[in-house]
Amino acid sequence: MKQKIKTMEELAAAIGISRPTLSRFFRDADSVRASTRKKIEDGLETVDYVPNFFATRLNRKSTGLIGVIIPDTEDLFFARLLNAIERPALEADYTVLRQNSHGSADLEARAVETFLSMNVDGVIVAPLGRESSADVFARLSTRLPIVLVDSRLPHALPSVDFVGTNNRQSIDTLVNYLCRTGAPPHFFGMPPLNTNSPEREAAYVASMERLGFKPVLVEVPAEPDSWEFEAYAYDVMDEHFGSGRYVDATILCANDRLATGVLRAAGKHGLLPRRSDVKAKLRVAGHDDNPMSRFMTPSLTTVAQNFEAIGRSSFRLLLRRIEGDTSLESSGTEEVFDTILRIRESA
Amino acid sequence: MKQKIKTMEELAAAIGISRPTLSRFFRDADSVRASTRKKIEDGLETVDYVPNFFATRLNRKSTGLIGVIIPDTEDLFFARLLNAIERPALEADYTVLRQNSHGSADLEARAVETFLSMNVDGVIVAPLGRESSADVFARLSTRLPIVLVDSRLPHALPSVDFVGTNNRQSIDTLVNYLCRTGAPPHFFGMPPLNTNSPEREAAYVASMERLGFKPVLVEVPAEPDSWEFEAYAYDVMDEHFGSGRYVDATILCANDRLATGVLRAAGKHGLLPRRSDVKAKLRVAGHDDNPMSRFMTPSLTTVAQNFEAIGRSSFRLLLRRIEGDTSLESSGTEEVFDTILRIRESA
DNA sequence: TCTCAAAGTTTACGCACGTCAAAATTGGGA
DNA sequence: TCCCAATTTTGACGTGCGTAAACTTTGAGA
Numbered sequence: 001m002k003q004k005i006k007t008m009e010e011l012a013a014a015i016g017i018s019r020p021t022l023s024r025f026f027r028d029a030d031s032v033r034a035s036t037r038k039k040i041e042d043g044l045e046t047v048d049y050v051p052n053f054f055a056t057r058l059n060r061k062s063t064g065l066i067g068v069i070i071p072d073t074e075d076l077f078f079a080r081l082l083n084a085i086e087r088p089a090l091e092a093d094y095t096v097l098r099q100n101s102h103g104s105a106d107l108e109a110r111a112v113e114t115f116l117s118m119n120v121d122g123v124i125v126a127p128l129g130r131e132s133s134a135d136v137f138a139r140l141s142t143r144l145p146i147v148l149v150d151s152r153l154p155h156a157l158p159s160v161d162f163v164g165t166n167n168r169q170s171i172d173t174l175v176n177y178l179c180r181t182g183a184p185p186h187f188f189g190m191p192p193l194n195t196n197s198p199e200r201e202a203a204y205v206a207s208m209e210r211l212g213f214k215p216v217l218v219e220v221p222a223e224p225d226s227w228e229f230e231a232y233a234y235d236v237m238d239e240h241f242g243s244g245r246y247v248d249a250t251i252l253c254a255n256d257r258l259a260t261g262v263l264r265a266a267g268k269h270g271l272l273p274r275r276s277d278v279k280a281k282l283r284v285a286g287h288d289d290n291p292m293s294r295f296m297t298p299s300l301t302t303v304a305q306n307f308e309a310i311g312r313s314s315f316r317l318l319l320r321r322i323e324g325d326t327s328l329e330s331s332g333t334e335e336v337f338d339t340i341l342r343i344r345e346s347a
Numbered sequence: 348m349k350q351k352i353k354t355m356e357e358l359a360a361a362i363g364i365s366r367p368t369l370s371r372f373f374r375d376a377d378s379v380r381a382s383t384r385k386k387i388e389d390g391l392e393t394v395d396y397v398p399n400f401f402a403t404r405l406n407r408k409s410t411g412l413i414g415v416i417i418p419d420t421e422d423l424f425f426a427r428l429l430n431a432i433e434r435p436a437l438e439a440d441y442t443v444l445r446q447n448s449h450g451s452a453d454l455e456a457r458a459v460e461t462f463l464s465m466n467v468d469g470v471i472v473a474p475l476g477r478e479s480s481a482d483v484f485a486r487l488s489t490r491l492p493i494v495l496v497d498s499r500l501p502h503a504l505p506s507v508d509f510v511g512t513n514n515r516q517s518i519d520t521l522v523n524y525l526c527r528t529g530a531p532p533h534f535f536g537m538p539p540l541n542t543n544s545p546e547r548e549a550a551y552v553a554s555m556e557r558l559g560f561k562p563v564l565v566e567v568p569a570e571p572d573s574w575e576f577e578a579y580a581y582d583v584m585d586e587h588f589g590s591g592r593y594v595d596a597t598i599l600c601a602n603d604r605l606a607t608g609v610l611r612a613a614g615k616h617g618l619l620p621r622r623s624d625v626k627a628k629l630r631v632a633g634h635d636d637n638p639m640s641r642f643m644t645p646s647l648t649t650v651a652q653n654f655e656a657i658g659r660s661s662f663r664l665l666l667r668r669i670e671g672d673t674s675l676e677s678s679g680t681e682e683v684f685d686t687i688l689r690i691r692e693s694a
Numbered sequence: 695t696c697t698c699a700a701a702g703t704t705t706a707c708g709c710a711c712g713t714c715a716a717a718a719t720t721g722g723g724a
Numbered sequence: 725t726c727c728c729a730a731t732t733t734t735g736a737c738g739t740g741c742g743t744a745a746a747c748t749t750t751g752a753g754a
Contacts, residue, residue, distance in 0.1 A: 006740090007740055008740070008741060018703045020702080020743075020744095021703075022741095024742095050463045051741080052466070052740050052741070053466075054400075054401040054402075054404050055401075055709095056742080057741095058399070059710090060741090074423060074430060080421060086447070230642045260639065263642075264646070291421070292577070292639050295581065295611040296611070296643060297610060297644045297645075299611070353710090354709090365732065366711085367733075379731080380720090401711095402710035402739095403711060403712080405712085405739050405740070406712045406713080407712065407739090695754100697752105698752100699750105699751100699752100700751085701749085701750070701751095702749070703748070704746085706744090706745090707743090708741105708742085709741090714738105716734085716735090718731100718732080719731075719732065719733080721729100721730085722727105723726105723728100
């Protein structure tokens with residue numbers, strides 16, 4: 001069992017190198033002479049030493065930490081987004097800290113406090129659509145670089161960057177496809193938890209009108225403040241289908257999780273064809289290309305967001321802000337990515 | 348805009364309270380006189396101060412941090428488990444740090460290093476099934492309290508606690524139900540990424556033999572070292588169904604994600620009944636009750652793990668170890684929870 | 695072997711806060 | 725109004741490491 005060493009001072013004594021040199025070595029192994037580098041590395045092999053995380057960050061201009069706040073870890077959309085951010089961050093030697101706002105503005109604010117107290121170099125956040133969120137992030141953005149992903153804030157903060165999906169393109173792609181291949185779609189919106197909700201609805205209305213069709217929203221009783229999209233959509237459509245409404249309609253859902261609930265309700269009411277070669281009357285399309293969507297029966301027609309690009313891009317943008325890249329506009333930058341249509345069985 | 352205050356020293360000056368008293372206040376607000384408590388709290392209202400996270404943890408016996416390591420954040424099973432651990436931890440004023448091993452033993456080891464360097468009070472880990480994992484955690488357990496969750500290690504560490512699901516009970520429940528209502532099930536195991544895989548298979552064999560049936564494992568070509576369970580199961584069964592094998596069998600899958608792939612393959616080959624009142628020949632059952640399972644078509648018959656209990660219990664156990672509860676066995680404790688059968692349409 | 699720049703060592707201070715001991719206040723009851 | 729225990733303040737040191745300045749050693753080329 002290797003000798004346990006607690007401080008860098010002890011380490012210096014144990015391998016015969018001065019502490020400042022060790023400190024330099026840990027910051028950048030190439031900043032010391034090759035021969036002493038080898039001596040240190042050999043020494044480290046023989047002992048059990050881990051630099052103290054807190055002590056190293058306490059007195060440093062950059063902590064090498066970035067914070068990410070998402071609303072729900074149990075939503076695969078955000079789980080994938082998180083991974084897409086974490087990957088380039090790890091490559092750039094940043095440690096990413098995740099906080100879950102659980103859809104609550106309070107927890108979101110508390111997460112911000114935590115990140116401030118940790119002197120993170122920057123924050124990437126998928127915000128809630130609340131007013132309070134906007135205030136919190138307005139304050140935050142005066143103290144730290146911050147980039148929004150996936151959703152904007154209800155009131156635009158002119159100085160904050162945004163990276164997300166091009167909702168106009170994605171919805172337009174779906175509307176065009178659906179109109180070309182069958183009945184013009186109705187739109188099933190999502191609970192207005194963030195700004196994607198109104199954005200996609202507006203995009204739907206615009207696309208339909210451009211094609212000369214009348215936009216029709218699926219009637220929803222009350223929009224619950226919940227992230228249980230599948231159950232919500234199922235309840236709504238179970239009611240509709242049970243009363244004979246929408247049974248041969250084309251339904252464009254604001255995301256795949258809603259579409260999942262719709263498909264389930266359709267199955268219950270016998271509205272799904274048994275074999276994929278039988279044309280169904282009811283058609284359902286989603287948005288996001290959730291990993292489960294291709295495994296449903298029928299598999300879900302949807303559009304795939306470019307997670308990789310969004311994650312990478314938001315991190316890079318944050319990095320440039322952190323490094324004070326002056327070629328960036330001081331007013332917020334905006335990057336949106338197009339989606340790819342995935343035609344499957346449901347529409 | 349409130350006055351920004353960076354250190355406790357400044358805070359002390361700003362609100363007229365000595366620094367040690369402030370320090371005591373932040374550790375426990377009730378440890379100061381009510382009148383000075385009020386004075387401090389009023390003062391805090393007027394300024395913008397956040398204690399430095401690193402400085403507060405640097406020189407403290409307990410950091411109030413616990414680490415959690417899971418193999419995959421994009422697997423809803425682990426996402427839910429994580430939340431179930433985080434909830435009681437937050438109530439007990441612990442901050443939980445998550446690390447994702449991405450199924451890699453290297454990253455798992457690195458996560459351990461990180462936690463050690465942060466002086467976390469304890470670690471909860473859902474381990475990989477690798478040999479190397481066992482070594483890493485053996486070392487870790489000599490320095491920190493640690494509890495394993497969901498899966499054991501390939502070689503039992505006698506001194507480490509374990510909290511998970513009672514695989515014997517869950518599989519036995521499913522086997523009994525399936526045998527009672529139709530053909531005895533075949534078993535579709537999962538890639539041997541952790542110890543649940545062999546455990547569930549052994550439980551299946553035992554249950555079948557006890558009922559006097561011959562256990563039959565679904566033939567799998569090569570077991571890939573992958574977490575893409577749905578795609579894996581789909582590929583395997585697409586091949587089988589395409590050749591006419593298992594088309595009227597009952598298939599018990601080691602988890603819901605595999606079952607999802609099986610159902611998808613069944614749909615492709617027209618093996619699913621159109622309406623739920625038509626008896627299917629092919630039956631599929633899963634394990635875990637993934638949130639999506641009830642929304643599939645057909646909805647999946649499965650067993651629900653008791654996430655809440657597993658999460659709460661593993662945290663409590665860790666807490667007792669941290670606090671040095673002497674009523675605990677020094678040899679490892681073991682807690683397993685029973686599952687609940689969810690009978691739905693697929694079997 | 696000499697030379698000089700490169701690299702390492704010494705020494706010392708700083709970071710923001712925890713914590714302890716001794717001295718000074720405070721406040722409620724007698 | 726006096727007194728004493730409870731609190732707070734003062735002063736000082738510790739945590740593990742970053743970092744700067746001055747000084748010493750090293751090593752490749754002349």
